[in-house]
Amino acid sequence: MSDGVDLVVVGAGIQGAGIAWLAAASGHRVLVLERMPAPALGTSSRSTKLVHGGLRYLETGQWRLVREALRERAWLLRQAPALVRRLPMRIPVYAGMRRRPWQIRAGLALYALLGGLGPDLRFCSLPAAEATAEGLAGDGLCAAFAYLEAQTDDAALTTAVLAAATAHGARVLHEAALRSAAADRDGVVVRWRGGEVRARALAVAAGPWTAQVLRRLDPAPALPPLELVQGTHLLLAGRLDAGYYLEAADGRAVFALPWGGETLVGTTETPYAGDPAACRPLPAEVAYLRAAFGRRFPRRPAEVLGAFAGLRVLPGGDAPAFRRPRETLVGLAGRPVRIAVVAGGKLTTFRATARRVLAGLAPALGPPPGAAALERLRLEPAPVTAGLAPLAPMG
Template sequence: MEETELVVLGGGIHGVGVAQAAAAAGYRVLLLEKTALAAGTSSRSSKLIHGGLRYLESGQIHLVHKNLRERELLLKLAPDLVHRTTFYIPLYEASSRHTLSVRLGLWAYDLLAGFTKAPSSFRLPRSDWDDLSGLQTLGLKAVFSYSDAQTDDTALTRAVMHSARQLGAELCCPATFTSAEILGDHCQVKYQVGDIEKRVKCLAIVNALGAWGINLANRTTPPLPDYPFECIEGTHIECPGNNLSAAYYVESPTDRRGVFILPWGPRTLIGTTETPYYGDPDQLTPTQASIDYLQTIYQHYFPEHDATVLDAWAGLRVLPKTASSPFNRPRETVISVNDPKNPRFVTILGGKLTGYRLTAARVIDQLQSVLPSRTALADTAQLKLTPADDEFIPD
C-alpha cells in the first residue's frame, strides 16, 4: 500500500490550490483527478479574477474585500495569466439600479480594494459614448467605468498544479476515486488507474470534487452525510469578437440579473445563467433556453453585433440550498469536516476562482490537529505562477 500524508480529490482550482498549500507547508500530498486538470467547472467559469461587485448588494462586504486583495496578489504572482480589464456598467431609463446607488457601490469597491494600481471608477462623459463598441444608446442615461481582471481559468489551474509539483506534490491523472475508509488515526483511499486498483494510506483526505463530491455517502466508511447544497448550472456562450474593446456588466431586461459581456480572445463571451441542476454532472450540457436567454441579452445591448453562437458550455456551482434565487445566495466558501475533534475528511463546498488560495489555506489550517509539525518550504503568497499547459494533458 502506498503512503502519503494528504490525499486531494479533484483537479479543479480548489484541489490544486490545496495541493500547492500542502506542499508549501512541507507535507507529502497526492492529488487524484479522473479526467484532466480543470476538466469540470474550473474551465467553465466567467474567466474573472474579481472582488464580486454585485455581492455588495447582499452585504457580503468581507468576501468582496478578501477577493479584491487576492485579485491584486494574483496580478503580481501571475502577470502572464491574469490581466487587468476595464469594465463598463451602462444604466438606462428602464434599469432597476439607480445612478446614485451604482456610484456609491463603485466608491465602496474602490475603497475596499485599498491602495492599488487599479484605476479608480468614474462616470464616463457623454462625449465618449460613441466609443463603446456599438453599445445601445437609446434610453442610456449613464455609463460607469471600473477595473477588475480576467484570466484563462484552465491555464491558471495548471499553473498552480505546476507550482505544487515543483514543491513535491504528486499528481495521478487519470485516476478515479472509488472509496475511502476513515479510521481513528488515518484514512485509506482506493482509486482506479485504468484496470488497476490502487490503495493509499494517508492522514487526511480533502474532497475538492465540487459538484461531483456533494454526495459521497456510498463511497465512504463510515458514511458521510449528504450536504444541504445544490448544483447550479452556469451557461456561457461565445459569439464573434465584433471588436469589443472592454468588458460590460449589464442587467438582463427580463429578470434584472447581472450578466457579463466580455472580450475573450477573438470572440465575445456572454454569461452566466443560474439554474438549479439535478442531473449527473458528467451529462451537463447547455440548454437551448439558457443559450437563447444569453443571446437575447447580447442582442439587446449590442443590436448591431453579430450574435451568432459559435460555442456554448456550462459549469456547475455548488450553492447552499435556500428558498432564495441562486443569484442572491451567499458565495462564501464552506469547509465541512467529518469530525471537528478529529478532522480526517474535509469537503470544500462552493467557492470562487479568485479566492482559491485563501480557501486552500483554510483547509490546511483545519487539518493542523491531525497533520505532523513541518517546516514550511514556501509561502503561496510569494510563489510566482507561470503557464504550464502541455505538462498536464493526459496521454
C-alpha cells in the same frame, strides 16, 4: 497498501490544485486523485474567465467575501502576471433599470474601500460618446462607469497551479476516481480505482461531484443541502475591447467580455439535476444570453460560434440562485479532524480556500512548515492540457 503520504487531495480543478500547491509548498507529501484524464476538464474550464472581487455580492451583504476576493485578485495580479491581466470594465445604466446611477457609484466606492483604495480600484464616469463607442445602445442611457477587474484563462491558471504543486513534490494520478475513504485515529485509508494509500489527512474538492463523494467518506462532514446550478456561456463573433457588466431584463447581471478575437457572454443560473458530466447549454439559456446582449448592443453581430456550460455548487434554498450566499463551504470531520470537504468555491479565491482547508486539517497535518514564504510564491504558465471547455456546436 502504500504508505508515507501526508495529504490526499481529491479533485484537480482549481480548488484541489490550490490545496495541493499550498500543502506541497509547505513541505507536506501530497497525492492528488483526479477522476478525469486531465486537470480542469470540469467547472474549472467553464467559468466566466474573470478574476474579480464580486461587485454584485455587495447587494447581498457579502462584504467579507468581496474583501477576500479583492485581496486575492491583487495577489494574483502581482504574483501571476503572465496568467492574470487587468481588464477594463464598463457598467452602463439605463432608464428603467433596477439599479440607479447613484447606487452603482456607491457600490463602486464601497468596492474600492473594501479593496484598500489602491490604483486598481479607481473608477470614473464616462461621457456618452465614449461609453457608446463600441456599439453600446445610447437610447435611454443615463450614465456609464468605468473600473478595473482582471481576466484569466481558467484552465491555464488551474494547470499552472497544479504544475506548481508537482514542482514542490506533489504526485498527480488521473483517471483515479475515489471509491472510499475511512478515517481512524491514526490516519485515513483512501481507496481509488487502481490502488489505495494511508494518509494523515484527506481534502476533497470534487466540484459538482461533491454530493456523490460525500457518500464515500467515513465519517462525512456535515454540510447543508447542496444544489447544482448550471451556468451557460456563449462565444459570439466580433470582439469587444472592454468588458461590460450588463443588467438583463430580469435584473440579473450578465457579462460581455473580450475573449481571444471574439466576445464571451454569460452567465445563466439554471437548476440542474443529473450526471454532472452531461450538462450542456440549453436552448432557453442561449436565447436568454443572446437577448441580454442584443438588448444593449443592437448593432453588433450576435452570431453564436459556440457555447459551453458548467456547474456551480450552491447551498440549497428558496431564494433565486443569484441571491444565495457564495461563500465557500468547508466541512470538517474526524477526531482529530482528518477529512475536509470543499463545497462551492470561487476561481479568484482558490488560495484563500486552500488556506482554510489546511488550517482545518492542522490537527492531523500539524502546523505547515514554511508558511511565511507562501505569500511570496509565484505562478508561471505551464502546458495546458484542458484549454477552453469544448464549445457545443450551435447548428
